[in-house]
Amino acid sequence: MSKTNRGNFFEDFEIGQVIRHATPRTVTGGDQALYTALYGSRFAVQSSDAFARALGYAHAPVDDLLTFHIVFGKTVPDISLNAVANLGYAGGRFLAPVYPGDTLSTVSEVIGKKENSNGRTGVVYVRSTGYTANGTEVLDYVRWVMVNKRDPGSPAPDPVVPDLPAAIDPDALGTAVPLLDSAKWDNDLSGSAFRFGDYAIGEKIDHVDGMTVEEAEHQMATRLYQNTAKVHFNQHTESKGRFGKRLIYGGHVISLARALSFNGLGNAFHISGINGGRHVAPLFSGDTVYAWSEVLDKSEIEGRMDVGALRLRLTATRNRSCQDFPLKDGDGKYLEDVILDFDYWVLMPK
Amino acid sequence: MSKTNRGNFFEDFEIGQVIRHATPRTVTGGDQALYTALYGSRFAVQSSDAFARALGYAHAPVDDLLTFHIVFGKTVPDISLNAVANLGYAGGRFLAPVYPGDTLSTVSEVIGKKENSNGRTGVVYVRSTGYTANGTEVLDYVRWVMVNKRDPGSPAPDPVVPDLPAAIDPDALGTAVPLLDSAKWDNDLSGSAFRFGDYAIGEKIDHVDGMTVEEAEHQMATRLYQNTAKVHFNQHTESKGRFGKRLIYGGHVISLARALSFNGLGNAFHISGINGGRHVAPLFSGDTVYAWSEVLDKSEIEGRMDVGALRLRLTATRNRSCQDFPLKDGDGKYLEDVILDFDYWVLMPK
């Protein structure tokens, strides 16, 4: 029996199977410093203990996407080592703040499985839950990946496709945020004068700035998350592969776009839910990422007078500025330069 | 009204205007670790809790220039987003030690303003003060930048040019350093046998070593400081710009030169004042930085028997070793390879 992990194939997943992933990870101020160095994030709640404390946090929580990437990274050796593609995310909820010192672990349940018509691959759906050492759930989300079959001749299982929500119900949002004293929210320090009431459904915001990505940056980020997907790290094999070069972890794009979105959404201090997300095209070292947002919806949250929820569609492009809000062509196909289509809820102070 | 920050133009600044900058920032051991990884700094006081404690510090303070860069970075979105050039620094004083856990914020006051004769740009002078969450001032300094006018046709304001000191008065130095027990200063551990008394005015020191800079390094540094100046990050636009490539944040050069200066100034443990500084020429990825120092002055500090102040001129070059102390040609023009001319005070144990 081989001592090395060659990853699971389509046949290895069973509906209802629960996988306790390896490598619990204590998050520290060092991780947050690296996150800042990698993306230049500027949201005040995650940047400043003093700002966070004034609002009712114990101290500054780490960036929500740092939590996401660490929780996600643990699933890779078991779920997506033989993945052909990471197809999508849905139903993600941030459930509790994560502070430096917390230890994160991840458990996944297989909730769907469907063979593709080509007989060589299939789609696997998993719900992954991140939790701390004392059992507090901090994040759960669904993702689905296309996985190779070990044996193209193995019979197709009965297809099970989970019923995924188009969007998280707003009343389920906000559990990771203490009741804030909005009067203590300082617009000068947060960097934006625009609050929940200032955004309108349908509004589009170009985030203006662009960020060029280097190999050393995305490799350091992806290793920080202990994500082991081979395509991000091995130029020796990738040089002979489909693209001839290393592929950048899709989550790196989400974090870059989220950091760029500060310019226009400075008070969107917390990602509360992930409704859906697709990596429309790959990103490579040397490319420059731009982003724009559209307000898809806005909602009060039951029992919360302090914050409201904005549903945002965050689009990222490569090597193309977003002043004309690029997305799809007349046929509904994504434009060539679009790389990310991400639908999520943020909270904003009122 | 646009929700994105397009930055201030010359007309937007008024004498006496006070700007509370965004993004308070809690400094951590993670920031200091990254600072060490980016520059290889070796000054023992900032490297070792035990060394710092033996001298009377609570524990190791962070590098003075890490404080400088964070305090500076906050001013960029308000002061220099439309800057054509960062012209100079003066009157900088380090006022209190900064420890991991401290939260830094910055306030600036506009103290000068003068339109250039071309009618398209002007110079803005600001005094910026960095302080911690409990109100302790840790750093103040003046910088002046050339800023574009929004409208070349707008009338020129009455020129106001502040009276800046050529150098900080030595008796104003040292407030960020506790009274040291010099007998506890261990030359073996600090890495240098040379103390205050061993340096002579006019002495020149070649710091020997060179350090090549990579894009990923200066980008990570500049983002760590939450400095948002576009020219450092966007190859897509810079490829069509003046240099065809990303420009490295000038503060990165100061930190590299300061770290190199350890070889020859190992006991210059604290930057106490910044008398002046100019970024003479740009630095780009792939260039190698060298540095040399000249002792411009030395001074006792009133009431301090433990330390003395050396006034140093730190010159950095690119792709040229400094064994012949390059600076200016016969006409007083900077030599082509010189990139930094930095005049500052350090403290040294006696």
Add this chain to the structure above:
Amino acid sequence: MSKTNRGNFFEDFEIGQVIRHATPRTVTGGDQALYTALYGSRFAVQSSDAFARALGYAHAPVDDLLTFHIVFGKTVPDISLNAVANLGYAGGRFLAPVYPGDTLSTVSEVIGKKENSNGRTGVVYVRSTGYTANGTEVLDYVRWVMVNKRDPGSPAPDPVVPDLPAAIDPDALGTAVPLLDSAKWDNDLSGSAFRFGDYAIGEKIDHVDGMTVEEAEHQMATRLYQNTAKVHFNQHTESKGRFGKRLIYGGHVISLARALSFNGLGNAFHISGINGGRHVAPLFSGDTVYAWSEVLDKSEIEGRMDVGALRLRLTATRNRSCQDFPLKDGDGKYLEDVILDFDYWVLMPK
């Protein structure tokens, strides 16, 4: 007398000489985060406070090789600044766990010296000991380097070559590990079902994955360790040197290979002894590192029922996968792609 350190030459070393190295260094969670970002290490004991505590540690210790690199880095300015080559390591023992907050210093003793027949260089042997601020020894090891003579005409000293052990005695291993409660060792969380009893002498394991190295990565790593060897940092001089490019610190290769070895040796949670090591060939930016291991020996440890020791030979290659276990050719010469031959003890739970 020059204030800059030009390094010691062969003539400067004397048998019995003790050198207290500069720059004590407090290790923090920031260093550990950077270590994870640089190598992607996944051993659960070093990754998770909760996992480490359940076993009897105070909390997660830092990676053993992070300790090694910091202790080693301090010796460079005194021992190997003028080294032609780092010839080997032997007799290394990890003696106590290192936790964030510990301050590391290094002392070396010169234990051997032998001029080479060419009269221009000689070999110097030093035993270096790393210890914390309270005097606890955490690591000691021997290394030998080839150093230039200052004056080829100076007479050769009487040769002194220390008697080095071929391997550390197993009963001397394990002092850095508390008595573990093996029942609390969770294979799911550690990422491997294979324990001490599952490995056989002579077994070979291909670690499958490859990792491409970038200039920014090895430079940041080597500066993090405050290692000042010039060849790693200065492209301006190296472009005219032997290889035309910067040479990667050999310790970076050891850490990459160790991190890759997780895939196959996930429960080898602690490096307990270094029997020997050679950097067989250099590594450069852009190269991809692979690794494989052979179990050379296994041993019980006197008084320990919880863990056993595996003696491993870790071989790293560049740009060549290790599925065929490359090492030497028929003449006993290392194959061209082999870059590291490292013989060490790890501990594994029973």
